[in-house]
Amino acid sequence: MAVGRDDNSTTRVPRSGRFGFWSMLLQWLAQSGSISQFVLGATLGLGMSLKGAFLSFTLGAVVLEVVIFAIGAAGQREGMNMTLLTRFAGFGRNGSALVSLVIAVSLVGWFGVQNGIFGNSLHEMAGGPAWVWCLIAGAAITLLVMYGFRFMMVLAKISVPLFFGLVGFSVWQALSKHSMHELLTSPVAGEPITISAAATIIAGGYMTGAITSPDMTRFNKKPWHVIIQSSCSMILSEYIVGMTGVLLGHMAGSADVSSIVLGSSGFIGLIIVILATAKVNDWNLYSSSLGIVNFIQNVFNKKVQRGLVTIIVGVAGTILSALGFLDHFKDFLSVLGVAIPPVGGIIVAEYWFMRRLRAPLDETREAEVMPNRVATWVPASLAVWAVAFCVGYFVPWGIPTLNSLGTALILYCILGSVGLVRPTGWVRMDQRTGAEIDDAEPATPEAARPGSTVVSE
Numbered sequence: 143m144a145v146g147r148d149d150n151s152t153t154r155v156p157r158s159g160r161f162g163f164w165s166m167l168l169q170w171l172a173q174s175g176s177i178s179q180f181v182l183g184a185t186l187g188l189g190m191s192l193k194g195a196f197l198s199f200t201l202g203a204v205v206l207e208v209v210i211f212a213i214g215a216a217g218q219r220e221g222m223n224m225t226l227l228t229r230f231a232g233f234g235r236n237g238s239a240l241v242s243l244v245i246a247v248s249l250v251g252w253f254g255v256q257n258g259i260f261g262n263s264l265h266e267m268a269g270g271p272a273w274v275w276c277l278i279a280g281a282a283i284t285l286l287v288m289y290g291f292r293f294m295m296v297l298a299k300i301s302v303p304l305f306f307g308l309v310g311f312s313v314w315q316a317l318s319k320h321s322m323h324e325l326l327t328s329p330v331a332g333e334p335i336t337i338s339a340a341a342t343i344i345a346g347g348y349m350t351g352a353i354t355s356p357d358m359t360r361f362n363k364k365p366w367h368v369i370i371q372s373s374c375s376m377i378l379s380e381y382i383v384g385m386t387g388v389l390l391g392h393m394a395g396s397a398d399v400s401s402i403v404l405g406s407s408g409f410i411g412l413i414i415v416i417l418a419t420a421k422v423n424d425w426n427l428y429s430s431s432l433g434i435v436n437f438i439q440n441v442f443n444k445k446v447q448r449g450l451v452t453i454i455v456g457v458a459g460t461i462l463s464a465l466g467f468l469d470h471f472k473d474f475l476s477v478l479g480v481a482i483p484p485v486g487g488i489i490v491a492e493y494w495f496m497r498r499l500r501a502p503l504d505e506t507r508e509a510e511v512m513p514n515r516v517a518t519w520v521p522a523s524l525a526v527w528a529v530a531f532c533v534g535y536f537v538p539w540g541i542p543t544l545n546s547l548g549t550a551l552i553l554y555c556i557l558g559s560v561g562l563v564r565p566t567g568w569v570r571m572d573q574r575t576g577a578e579i580d581d582a583e584p585a586t587p588e589a590a591r592p593g594s595t596v597v598s599e
Contacts, residue, residue, distance in 0.1 A: 146449020147290030150360075151435040152576040154221035156510045160363045163371070165295055169358060170371040172298040172421040173351065174379040177414075180309075182343065183387020185397040189335030192326055195388045198337050199380040202344025205544055209352040210372045212490045215365050217356020220503055221510070224356040224429070225436040226576070228485065230503050232492035232554065234517035234565055235578070237524055239440035241485050245354065246433035246455070248478040253426035254459035254468040255475070257283070260419040261463065267412055273464040280460025283420060287427045287456065288449045291361060294424050305417040308410050313386055320393050331395045342541040344380065349543040350479055353486040354429045427456055443578045477535070483543045484530035487550030488523055496558035499565065511573040517565030526553045 150159070186195045217227055225245055229238040261276035268275075286293055317325070359368050391397060431452040438446050462468050468475075493500060499520065502513030527550065534546025557563050570579040 144449070145447050146288035146452060147292070148448045149290040149432075150221070151223070151432055151448040152226060152439050152445060153512055153574070154510050155360045156221065157363070160221075160361050161295070162363065163367050165299075166358075166362055166367060167371045167374060168298045168302050169295060170375040171302050171378060173425065174375045174383065176383075176422055177418050179379060179383045180387040180390060181397055182347065183384040183389075184391030184394065185387075186335060186340050186343075186384075187330075187388035187391025188332035188395075188397055189330050190337075190340060190388075191330065192385075192388060192392075194335075194337055195340065196381075196385065198340035199344060199384050201337065201341040203376040203380045205341070205345045205541070206348055206352050207369075207372060207376055209349070209486055209490075209547065210355045211369050212494065213353060213486050214355035214359035214368045214372065216489065216493045218359040218362045218365055218368050220507065221360045222356060223360055223432045223436075224354045224489075225433045227356055227493075228489065229436075229440070229516050230499055230513060232488040232499065232520065232523045233485075234499070234520040234523070235440050235569060236519050237527075239437050240524075242433040242437035242440065244478055244481050244485075246430045246437060248350065248475055248482065249354075249426045249430040249433070250455045250459045251468060251471060251475045251478070253283075253423055253430065253456075254280075254463040255472065256419060256423045256426065257460060258463040258466060258468060260415065260423075263415050264412070267415065276464040277460060279416075279419060280456060280463060283424050283427060284452060284456030284460065286420075287424050287431065288452045290449070291428075294428065297420060297424065301417045301421040305414065305421065308414050308417075312410065312414075313390065317389060317393065325389050325392045328392045331392075338541070342543075344384075345541055346543045348379075349486075349547075350482050351425075353482050357425075357429045357432055427452060427459070430455055439577060443580075445575055445577060480534045480542060480546060481527075481531050483534060483547040484527050484550035487530060487547040487552075488526060488554050491551045491554035491558070492523075492563075495555055496563060498558055498563045506573065512571055512576040514571055514573055515568045516571050516578075517568055519566040520563065521566065522557045522563045523554065526550050526557065529553060 150156075183195070186198060190198065213224070216231065217224065220227060220230075225238060225242040228241045229235055233241055257276050257280050258272075260279050261272040261274075264270070264275040264279075265272035286297060355368075355372070362368050362371075431448050434451050434455060435446055435448050438444055438451075459468075492498065499517055502515055506513050530546045530550035530553065533549045534542045537545055554563065571577065572579055
């Protein structure tokens with residue numbers, strides 16, 4: 143019996159299963175605003191002028207938009223989620239399993255952390271034990287994500303206008319009591335923040351979301367939808383929400399502006415907290431479930447139901463958040479976050495520039511079936527991943543996430559140009575399910591060209 147919806151977790155999303163421009167735009171906008179984005183803006187406002195903050199948000203947005211389009215367009219073109227795409231864009235089957243595990247652990251961890259923050263917020267605003275609120279919220283989001291993208295889209299259609307309407311009303315009430323000229327020209331109240339440091343915070347905070355953008359863009363009908371929708375998301379997130387946060391920081395003289403955004407608590411604040419958590423945290427759990435499904439298929443050659451995986455990891459993340467256990471692992475989750483940007487650099491380098499492993503995708507794209515073969519190990523990719531991670535983690539200057547991503551992209555291109563990006567072997571794949579086919583004859587790049595029939599026995 144099927145549990146929830148699989149959402150093409152290990153296969154391409156067919157063109158008939160994709161969504162129109164406006165429906166997808168709402169999903170992008172749902173990722174644009176959160177309480178933490180207002181707080182980020184306020185933090186920058188304490189140490190920067192309005193002009194400096196604007197330049198910082200612009201730099202951060204440009205970096206993120208380039209990454210989103212380069213990786214998201216590949217996901218849209220192939221109809222594949224991010225972890226599935228890594229099989230054919232640099233990592234091979236076994237490397238993709240490692241990527242999937244890192245993504246899954248990182249995002250289910252942040253799902254639990256965000257769920258814990260939600261529980262504590264509801265405890266302060268409405269009373270009751272925080273762990274009870276954690277259990278309620280975790281169960282609700284798990285149930286939603288279990289039924290997949292269509293149900294998450296329904297949430298976006300409800301939450302986006304309601305969230306921004308309520309937040310806009312609360313912020314307008316607060317700002318209308320002050321002179322806008324004074325807010326725009328007021329000196330910084332805290333320690334000065336450089337533009338490069340601010341851009342680091344802005345780009346680094348959403349880089350994981352940019353890398354995993356194929357999880358959403360695979361449902362887009364056209365590539366230009368991706369760039370327009372993600373640009374609208376950046377404009378709303380950085381220039382409207384972020385810059386409003388800067389003004390709130392100037393007004394309050396503090397980065398703690400959450401009470402202003404929440405409308406001084408009450409029922410409006412309660413609804414805002416619920417919506418802010420649901421419309422962002424569902425994607426943490428969704429991408430984590432896709433990663434685990436891909437990991438299990440790569441390692442054990444077993445197809446498991448994404449809905450069932452969602453229940454298991456959702457329950458685990460919810461219980462850990464209720465116990466407050468994940469608060470002790472934020473540093474570990476941050477380290478995993480540094481390991482994700484290099485994956486994006488390798489995907490971009492392989493898919494758009496080197497194309498050493500992309501042939502199986504090109505051969506099967508029009509037929510909308512899975513490739514009939516996949517590389518096993520690609521040692522060069524793993525070496526590039528390790529070096530880029532070290533650059534991002536240990537080099538003290540620049541933007542760490544961008545350093546690691548750029549290092550991975552350049553190094554992969556260099557190794558690919560001198561012929562060092564080579565798989566150790568190939569395995570046959572079932573074109574209907576994406577599973578490995580067990581047979582005595584190993585696959586080769588020349589085997590099973592378009593028009594041949596490769597199916598499981």
